[in-house]
Amino acid sequence: MIEPSPVIVRSRDLIRPYRPADLPALRRICLLTGDRGKDGTGRFSDDGILPDVFLEPYLTLAPETAWVVETDGEPVGYLVSTLDTRAFSDRWRAEWTPEYRRRHPLPEPGAEWLDRIADDAYFWLDDGFPAHLHINLLPEAQGQGAGRALMRELGLAALAAAVPGIHLVMSSENTAARAFYDRLGFSQLAVEGDAVVLGIDPRRLV
């Protein structure tokens, strides 16, 4: 077992495991960066939708593979993930979908894909790439190595658990994020409508 040790990115920056007290700050980061890398405020009728789909279920169901980057003690970014998407999907359906529907009783107008994720726990299942992730940094925290450092944490955790591959699903419109993933060595596994599935061997991230 590799101990989660804080990693210094810049002198004022720290990468560390998630703590429950981070939740409000991380929900805000998710909203401000969650619409294909841009501010998602007002995108849907309820600003809680993006963090309720792309952040909080991961912090609830898989907190051990969530990391935070902070500057001067304030969270400015995070990576959330699961090492086992299949098991995560089952737990999402059993444990998160009821909570999601308690918070959002009605389908979200114009966002059927979000309701589909929330209700059906619809994930990319690939036994060669069982882990998946979401990574989000505030604009002021981007371009300084924090994204690469967060990915290293996930790579180490995946290697420790003998996970053979990590994937992510992203909007093909998010060209900046795509350049980041290309630079880290991800390769394209599939195209599904407007979404692209990328994958990598965790050894390439450490």
Ligand SMILES: CC(C)(COP(=O)(O)OP(=O)(O)OC[C@H]1O[C@@H](n2cnc3c(N)ncnc32)[C@H](O)[C@@H]1OP(=O)(O)O)[C@@H](O)C(=O)NCCC(=O)NCCS
């Ligand atoms: C995408 C994101 C996670 C990248 O993190 P980051 O901290 O900005 O990236 P880093 O500074 O660690 O960059 C790592 C490498 O990728 C390269 N890179 C990063 N963004 C790039 C870009 N837009 N174009 C070209 N290269 C880029 C860097 O040059 C760097 O290369 P090097 O380490 O070999 O010098 C971050 O910008 C972000 O959170 N964006 C908004 C939310 C988002 O879009 N999330 C992804 C959703 S799929």
